[in-house]
Amino acid sequence: MCGNSCGIQVMVEDDHIVKVRPDKRSPFSRGYVCNKAQAVGSYQHHNQRVLSPLKRGADGSFEAIDWDAATGEIGKKLRKILDEHGGRSIALIGGGGQANHLDFPYAVSFLRALGSRYHYNALGQEYTQKYWINGHMFGSEGLDFHADENRCDVLLIIGTNPWISHGMQRARLVVREISNDPNRKLIVVDPRRHETAKKADVYLRIRPGTDIYFFLALINVIVKERLCDEDYVAKHTTDWDEVKWVADLVTPEKAAPLCDLEAEQIRDVARTFAKAKRAATHIDLGIYHNIYMMENVYLERILLAITGNIGVPGGVVFPEGFVSAVLPEGREETWKTRIAGIPQIRGFFPPSALPEEILAPGEDRIRAVIVEGSNPLRSYADSKKFEEAFKALDLLVVIEPAMTEAARLAHYVLPAKTGYEKFEASLFPKGFPEIYFHLRHPVCKGPELAKQECEIFSMILQKAGVDVSGLLPFSLLKQAQASDEPPVLSLVRGACMFFAAKHRDALKQNGIITGEGDAASELFQAILDHPEAVHLCDTLDDNNLDCLKTADGKIHLAVPMVLEMLKELAIPEEVDTTDHEDFPFVLQTGERTNYTANTIQR
Structure with a gap:
């Protein structure tokens, strides 16, 4: 539930988490947890779980429908919106929770496949200034530091x-x-x-x-x-x-x-x-x-x-992460919000700007919103305005484990697995110079009809007739489905290829690979064999600034707009x-x- 994602051990009885304790085997948290970790059972087990795909009727009530019907109807409506108004009429809000990041590459790729860049996320108003x-x-807007x-x-x-x-x-x-x-x-x-x-x-x-x-x-x-x-x-x-x-x-x-x-x-x-x-x-x-x-x-x-x-x-x-190599690359252009003209920062828009993008008249207003891993009515300012905006949409789809406030307004609610019912990971780097990766294994089964987000995105795009062949996450997903492998493991397997190619010598030195066989396969197996997380290798202390993305490889101290603001500062x-x-x-x-x-x- 937080960016640190400390290692924990859970005791499960009858598919319920009944006890939580810190995992002393974790190489990065080393037995440390806070009270958030102790509460994961309450977030996993409650009476608001969505048990099957739901469709809202004219009277506001929901009826259960099967996956094929739900994704078929959503795909048909998305195709109509795309044909009549284009990709700029579609937005996604959310995409990956604090410790459930393996759906994020699929969420971004899903949006791109629809021809949209309107991705609203907490990061779009939490850390935009930095x-x-x-x-x-x-x-690079995505190149961030932390204190050693x-x-x-x-x-x-x-x-x-x-x-x-x-x-x-x-x-x-x-x-x-x-x-x-x-x-x-x-x-x-x-x-x-x-x-x-x-x-x-x-x-x-x-x-x-x-x-x-x-x-x-x-x-x-x-x-x-x-x-x-x-x-x-x-x-x-x-x-x-x-x-x-x-x-x-x-x-x-x-x-x-x-x-x-x-x-x-x-x-x-x-x-x-x-x-x-x-x-x-x-x-x-x-x-x-x-x-x-x-x-x-x-x-x-x-x-x-x-x-x-x-x-x-x-x-x-x-710090260096692990899966960043398979995330979608940069944008072709920087989009701006239609009303306030707010530009994308790190690929995100601020959620608080979304209601006016829906409600303000205009041919290019947002008409369809996919909510995934987020509850805007609870998390963001002006719940009444969000409610008004969501009610004005042609299509609102919520992909969620829980029947949230946002889900109650949706045309369709699609049940997603929680992070304890699937292979999951936090992509935030966890150390320096150490590089860790923690692939969490499923510990609960969850509702029978719940699916992983990557599968849901893929089904909707298929029903909408959208070509995803050029998007790496979905290509990897197709490979996993063909081999009957748990879906997101294909993403991890793909990341292993990039990581092993870059850090082969360091991985060998740390004993993660032998250096004699297929390095990517050995790395993947090491990750699977260590559900408590694995210390992959170390980066070199003396070359950390090599990651700078400026043309000359230096820190550019002059930022003209901020310097102008300081010149105008009234002290x-x-x-x-x-x-x-x-x-x-x-x-x-x-x-x-x-x-x-x-x-x-x-």
């Missing part, structure tokens, strides 16, 4: 509480290890002295919404006191001379009253971070969903770059702290509870 910045600085928490000397945490949100692998153990090590330093900056802050060596209670002045003041100290890593900047970055002026915007003395901090506190943090052999940052939704979010994400990367901490051990690193003399009689509270949303399951929540 994806956009990554695209300009690193050459296990090897950093200094960890600066801003806008997140990993002790509760578990936003990193083995979060509480990592926080405790850094806090207890006299040679390492944990710095937490947050308006609230939360659980992680209580473990910090240095805690700064910053005023909400003033992070931009804090970042600018850190950069000011580092530049003015000549603490930059000049060799790193010269070798691995471009355009520093065009960017350096941002260091003049805010001094610690200027930032201190705005941030409700002491100037010397800011100086101490800047010096500690810059002088550390290796330092890393860990920021999350407290920054990403705050004012000046674009500027803050950019300034964090400038801070890391000028101190030589991007793509190095103990800094922030670009106040003081912050108005007067309570507003109509708005007496400051509301900060994000990963703040033990029970957040994001769009997996039902």
Whole structure:
């Protein structure tokens, strides 16, 4: 239910999960779990499971129909919409849950086969600012880093509480290890002295919404006191001379009253971070969903770059995944939403923009929506507007294990297997320099008529008369169906071919393959033989920046639009702290509870 996907062991009786415990054999979580894992039985077993394909009648009630009839009717209606209005009239929302990612390549390929790029996903409004910045600085919106928490000397945490949100692998153990090590330093900056802050060596209670002045003041100290890593900047970055002026915007003395901090506190943090052999940052939704979010994400990367901490051990690193090689390649063009003109970022659109794309009049409005692995009426803002929009569609299909609020509005509801009833995996990288892959085996049978998402997408496209021969995920699926292999294993088998070709020597060195037979087959068998996950191999510490996608292989520090925003930044003399009689509270949303399951929540 979360991106970490810690290894667990489950006890199953009569096809029910009755007990959950951490899997100490897991090479990446090593016996660590949080309370989310303990609750998986409740998400698996409930009275809202969809047991068969359903069709909604004119009176709003649902009747069970067979798969052939359901996919046939859906395919016929999709074909009519395609013929009359084209692919731009079709959208998909969801596509892959937090730990159930093996349907994602099929969801994307399904949408492409229909001639659409309108993919609405939580990532389209959760992390878009950092994806956009990554695209300009690193050459790819999908190239993201995380802190090398296990090897950093200094960890600066801003806008997140990993002790509760578990936003990193083995979060509480990592926080405790850094806090207890006299040679390492944990710095937490947050308006609230939360659980992680209580473990910090240095805690700064910053005023909400003033992070931009804090970042600018850190950069000011580092530049003015000549603490930059000049060799790193010269070798691995471009355009520093065009960017350096941002260091003049805010001094610690200027930032201190705005941030409700002491100037010397800011100086101490800047010096500690810059002088550390290796330092890393860990920021999350407290920054990403705050004012000046674009500027803050950019300034964090400038801070890391000028101190030589991007793509190095103990800094922030670009981890390598396993299945990315078989994901669909880049888009032919960047689409935009029809009404607000919002461009795709990392291939996604923000779900909150979908209702107006459906409701606003026009020949090219969205007329058909496929909901898969998502519950928009529960997960996204303005449920009433979503309800109004969904009722206005010509076709709404929900592919789901549960009869959700969105499913109750659908024309068709198609029962999907849960992640405990099929082979599944999380595609998020789980370490550095280690590369892990965890292929979870099915532990429950589930409803007899439930199918995997890849099969459902394939059936609908076939009934719509859409050619999928040029799409790799569906080609692999066809091979699996011909050999009677569990469907998504074909995707894993295909990924093994790419991965083994790239990492043959490292796999051999780690004992995963012999180097004498078919490397891909040996790798596939090793993955199957280790349901607790397998440590495939390690990447090399000294070549992490080789993954940059910029033409010159360097970090591009100048992002013109953000620099213009910083030039126009109105820096106040003081912050108005007067309570507003109509708005007496400051509301900060994000990963703040033990029970957040994001769009997996039902």
